Amino acid sequence: MPPNNQKINFVHRQSAHCESGVAANLLFHHGINISESMAFGIGASLFFGYFPFIKINGLPLTTFRGATGQILKRVTKGLGVQAKRHRFWDPEKAMNALDRIIDQGIPVGMQTGVYWLPYFPPALRFHFNAHNIIVYGKEGTEYLVSDPVFDEPVVCSRMDLMKARFAQGALAPKGKMYYLTRVPDHVDIAAAIVRGIKDVCKTMLKIPFPLIGVRGIRFLAGRIENWPEKLGEAKASLNIGHIIRMQEEIGTGGAGFRFIYAAFLQEAAEILGEKRLLNISGKMTEIGDRWREFALFGVRNCKGRVLKGNTYPAMADILRDCANQEDELFHNLADLINL
Structure with a gap:
């Protein structure tokens, strides 16, 4: 498809998570x-999972959010919004399809690999294939990109964007793109909030699998306290560093999305007229602070600056405390909305 110019009147807003x-x-x-x-x-994306059989950069996957694509899927369903999603095998067909949608004046979201996005500073590029961006226009062979983790819009060449859309490895995007096709005149945000809270409570408390939710946090705690003996100091440090990166650096807003979820509960309290949600929001912030303490202990171990008491068993105890507090919080939250 020949180069063309198209710029959609799109408002870029920065966010913590892509x-x-x-x-x-x-x-x-x-x-x-x-x-x-x-x-x-509303997307019910607060989560915890520790999956030693799935590797990211050669290390076990620890995730603090739901599966890639879940947020948009659940938000649109909850609000009655219709969206279309596409995957491609052929990179050229994927780029031509993107051009056609942009030409219709529709901004397009897509999944990409961070490593291939040239506007990321080199020090921040790594092989992570679940980074979401919006393309809202094109000038010649340069695409206009709203990447929500940046404070201003950026541009990306056709070739670089193609590489990012077809990055190889874990969570490969396979050219995935999506866009909204129909929005109702009225949306029931209150009902969507309640549904989202119910889904998160079920995920964190009721999935009968030891690697997910509160059970998963306790499982990881049991692993961590024995890592130095089982893995050796160097590999134990590498594993701790990987967890902290997923918890604090991969667009989580800090503390594995706990602060973002606390902000959601604060907004929900006002919309639902339920002041008790403010107390639960405050408690979630406190739990987030505890996760941050775990990260601080871990960073000190990774950098060889261990203080007295910053041991692996101490980190495991912090995780058990987080699990216990989240267990209580989500039970209280479920009771509040009559789950």
């Missing part, structure tokens, strides 16, 4: 004004 930011910004473009935290909460 997918919730993309979801909120696409909805905002189509007239539904919700925050990133509200999109995250």
Whole structure:
């Protein structure tokens, strides 16, 4: 397809996390004004999972959010919004399809590999294939990109964007793109909030699998306290560093999305007229602080600056405390909305 110029009147809004930011910004473009935290909460994306059989950069996957694509899927379903999603095997066909949708004046979200996005500083590029962005226009062979983790829009060449859309490895994007096709005149945000809270409570408390939710946090705690003996100091440090990176650096807003979810509960309290949610929001912030303490202990171990008491068993105890507090919080939250 020959080069063409098209610029959609799109408002770029920065966010802490890419997918919730993309979801909120696409909805905002189509007239539904919700925050990133509200999109995250309605999308029921607060999560914990430790999967030693899935490797990211050669290390076990620890995740603090739901599966890639879940936020937009659940938000649109909860609000009655229709969206289309496409995957491709052929990179040229994928780029031509993107051009056709942009030419219709529709901003397009897509999954990409961070390593191949040239506007990321070299020090921040790594092989992570679940980064979401929005393309809202094109000038010649340069695409106009709203990447929600940046404070301003950026540009990306056709070749670089193609590479990013077809990055290889874990969570390969396979050219995935998506866009909204129909937005109802009225959306019931209150009902969507309740549904989102119920889904998160079920995920964190009721999935009968030891690697997910509160059970998963306790499982990981049991692993961590024995890592130095089982793995050796160097490999134990590498594994701890990987967990902290997933918890604090991969667009989580800090503390494995706990602060973002606390903000969602605060907004939900106002919309639902339920002041007790403010207390639960405050408690979630406190739990987030505890996760941050775990990260601090871990960073000190990784850098060889261990203080007295910053041991692996101590880190395991912090995780058990987080699990116990989240167990209580989600039970209280479930009781509040009559789950």
